[in-house]
Amino acid sequence: MAAAVLAVSALVAIPIGYLIVRVIQGGWSKIAEIISRPRTWELAANSLVLSGLVGITVLVIGVVTGWLITRTDLPNPRVWLVLSTLPLAVPSYVIAYTWLAVTPRFTGFWAAWLVLSVSTLPYVVLASTAVLRTLDAAQIDVARVMGENTWGIFRKVEWPHMRGAAVAGMLLAVLYALSDFGAVAMLRVDTLTRAVYTAYRASFDRYSAAVLALILVAIGLMVVALEARTRGSVIRARVGRGVRRESEKIALGRWRQPALVLLSLPVIVGLVVPALVIGVRVVLASAQGIDYLRLLQAALTSVGLGVAGAILALMFSLPVGVAVARYRSRVGRVGEVIALVTQGVPGVVVGLSLVVVGLTFAWPLYQTVFMLIFGYAIVFMARSVGVVRSSLERVPPVLEDTARTLGSGPAAVFRRVTLPLAGPGVAVGFLLVLLAIMKELPVTLFLRPTEMRTLATELWTKTEIVSYSEAAPYALALVLLAAVPTYLLSRPRKVSEPVVA
Template sequence: MAGTQGMTAARAPWALLGPACLAGAVALLPLGYLAVRSLERGLGYAWDVVTTEGTALLLARSLGLAATVVAACLLMGVSLAWLTVRTALPGVRAWAVLATLPLAVPSYVAAFTWLSAAPGLAGFTGSAIALTLVSFPYVYLPVAAALRGADPAQEEVSRSLGIGPFRTFLRVTLPQLRPAAAGGGLLVALYVLSDFGAVSLMRYDTFTRGIYTSYQASFDRTPAAALSVVLVVLTVALVALETRTRGRAGHARTGAGTARPAAPAALGRWTAPALAWCGAVAAVAVLFPLGTLAYWLSAGSSATWDPAELLDTAGVTFGVAAAGAALTTALALPVGVVAARYRGRAVHLLEQAAYAGHALPGITVALALVFFAVRYANPLYQELPLLVCAYAVLFLPVAVAATRAAVLQSPPVLEDMARSLGRSPLRVLREVTVPLAAPGVAAGAALTFVVCMKELPATLLLRPTGLDTLATRLWTETGVGSYAAAAPYAAALILLAAIPSYLLGRHRP
C-alpha cells in the first residue's frame, strides 16, 4: 500500500507526460476547428444557437437515450460478467464468447435488422434497443476482467460471517467492480452521444442527427459547430463524473499469483433462470441480427455482387482498421499509465482531453481534419493517414480506459523497485509496466480495431478517392434501398469484427 501511495502522490515524469500531451493534443485538434467555426459570427450568434428550444429538446433526447442505454448496459454487463466468471454456469465459455460478439455488430446494422422486422420500433424505443444490444460488451469486458483479477478473500470472509451471497455481492464484490463498471458505463454514454447510424435509421433526433442535418441544410457551418461544442461540454461533465465515481481506493494485488482463483459459486435452483437470461441476451443481440441478414442474403440470391470485390473490400477494411488500432493504442499507452499512476489537476485535464473527441460526431471530426489538412498539411488531404488520425481522435478513450484499468491492477511496488535500482522512467515503462499490463492493453487494441472497422461518417468523408470499406459499401447500398445487395457486406463486416470479439470472450485465465 505504501508503494501505491508513493506512486500516486509523485509527479509524473516528463518521459511519460510528453507522449501523453501529444495524444491529448491530437484529441483536442477538432476543438480548435470548433472554436474557429462556432465563433466565426460572434459569441452572441453562437449563444443564440445553443439556447434555442430546439437545442434544449436535442439535449433532453440525447441525455435520456444515453441514460437509458447506460442503465440497461450496466444491468446486462455486470450480471453476465458475474455469471460467466464467478459461477458454475453450464457452458460458461460459450456464454462468455456470445457476450462479446455484439461488438461485431455495427449500430446501423442492428438498427436496420430491428427496423426491417418491426417498423413500429422507429424512434426512441428502437434506438435504445439497438444501441443497448451493441454497447453492453463495453461494460461486460472490463467488469469480467476485474472479477478475474480481484482477490476473493474478502468475499470468503464475508460468507464465513454468515452473510448471504447476494448481500456479499452488494457489499463486497460490487464496490471492487466500481472502477471497471464506471469506465464501461462512460464508454457506453459517449458511444450513444456520438452515434449517428442507429439514430438516423430509427429517425430519432439527437445531437448527432441535428448536427448532420445542419451541415447538410446550409453552407453556414456555425450552427453545427455550436451544437458540437455542447457535446464536448457533455463529455467533460461525464468524464468528471466518472472520475469521482471511480474513487481513490487501490485495486491491485500485491503480486500476480498471490490470490487464489475464486471458487465458482453453485447456482442451484437459479441455474435455469441464469441460462434463460444468458440465452435471451444472446438471442436478441447475436442470433436475431444474424438471422435477419441470412434472410436478406437468401432473398438477394439473384442480386449481382462480385465476390472478388467483396474480398478486396474486406482486405482494405482490415488494413485500415489495424492501422487505426495501432496508432490509437500507441497514443493511449502513456495517457493510461499517467491516469492510473499519478494524480493532480494536470493529469485530470490530460485524461479529459483524451476523451474530448469521442463525443464528437464522426462528421465533425472529419470536417475538422479536412480544415486542418487544407490549411496546414495539404499533402495529407484525402490520404489514408488523415483517416487513421480520425480513428485515433474518435476512439482514443477505448484504448485509454483499457490501459488504465490494466495498469491499476498491476502492482506499483514493482515499478518502485525498478526505479530504486536506477531504471529510467522509460525503461520502467518498457520492462515492467507494459509487460504487466499487456493483456489489458491488447484487449483495448482489439476493441479499438473492432470500432475502427465499424466507423462510418468519418470514413465516408476522409477515405481516399476510390477506397471503399465494408461500412461505406454497406451504407451506399442501404441508402438506395438495395438491402439484398448490402447484406453480403454487412455479413462480411460482422464476420471480420467477430474474430477479435471471439478472442476477447474466449480469453479466460
C-alpha cells in the same frame, strides 16, 4: 515523456478545438438564437434521457451478466461470455436496419434505447468479467466467514472492485449513445446528434451545427465528470501474500432459468436476429451474383486500416496511460478526458475538423491513407487509453520501484516491467480500437483517399438507395471479420497479476 503526453493531448483536442473556433466565428447572435430555441433543449433532453437510460441499462445488465458468468454455476460460461460479447461485432446501424426489416413498426425512443443498449452492453460485460475473474477468493472467503450472504459479498467485496471498470464501460456506452447517428436516424428519434447532421445537410450551416455539437460536448463533459467521481481510492493492486485462487461458484438453483433468459435476450436482439436477416438477404443476393473481388478488396482495406489505426492509437495511449496511472499527470488526465468527450461528438464534426487541420498542417498528406489512420487514432484513442491506464493501475508500483533499486533505468523499467505487466490491457485496447475502426463510417468518408472502399463505405453506398440485398454480403463480411477481435476480447486472459512476496 512529458512532451509526448502534451503532444497527444493537443492532438486529441483537434475536434473540440475546431468546434470552438466555428462557434466563435458564428458569433454570439447565432449562439443566442440556438440557445433560446426551446427545440434545442427538447433535443438536448432527448439525448440526455436516451443516453442516460442506455447507460443505466448496460450497467445493471452488464454487471449482472458478468457476475453470472464468472461467479455462478451457470452452464457453459465461456460460451455465454463469447455470445454476450459478439453483439459488439454488429454495427448499431445494422442492428437497427435488420430489426426494421423484421417489423417496420420498430421505431421510436424505446427501439433506439434497445438497439443502443444491446450494442454497447458488451463493454460492461467485458469489464465486469475481467475484474471478477482476477478477484482473489481469499477476500470473498473472509467476507463469508464474517457472515455476509451472496448480496453482502457482492456489495462489499465484488462491487467495490469492479465499480471502476464497469462504470468506465458504461461511460463508453453513454458517449456512444450521445454521438450515434445511424441507428437513431433510422429509428426516427430526434436527438442533438441528429440535429447536428440536419444542420449540415439541410441548411449547410456549419455554425449552427457547431453550437449544437458544443452542447453535446458539454453533456459529455458532465458525464465524464460524474464517472471520475465514482473512481474511489481503492487500492487496485493486490499486495497480499500467497497464491491467488478462484473462489467457489454459487449454485443458481431455481434462478438458473431466469438467468438464462436474461443472458439470452440481448444476444437475440443484438446478434441472432441481425444474423438471420443478413443471412436471408445474402441468399437473395447470391442469386443476383456477388462481386467477390470487390468484396474482398473492401474487406482487406477495412482490416488493414483497422490494424494500422489501432497500432497508432496505442502509441498515443501508452504515454498518456502511463503518465496518468504512474505520475498523476494533469496534462495526461486532461488528454484522457478530451479523448473521452470526443467520443460523444458526432462523426461528421470530427471528420470535418480533421479535414481542416489536415489541410492546414499536413497538406501533402491530405486524403492519403496516413491522414485517415491518424484520424482513426485520434478518434478512438479513448477506447484504448482507459484500459491501458486501468491495467497499469492494477500493477503494483512496488514492482517498478524494486526494479529501479536493482539498478534499471526508467526506460528499461518501462520496457521490462511495466509494458509486459500492462500487456493484457494493451491487447484489449488494441482490439477495441480495431473493432471501432472497422465499423466507422463518417470519418472514413471525409478522410479516405478518393476511390478507397471499406466494408462500411460499401454498406453505406448500397443502403443509400434500395439495393438492400446487395448490401447484405458487405454486412455479413463486416460482422464476420469484426467477430474475430470480438471473440479474442472475450477469451480469458492470462492472469498477469503478480504475487508480491
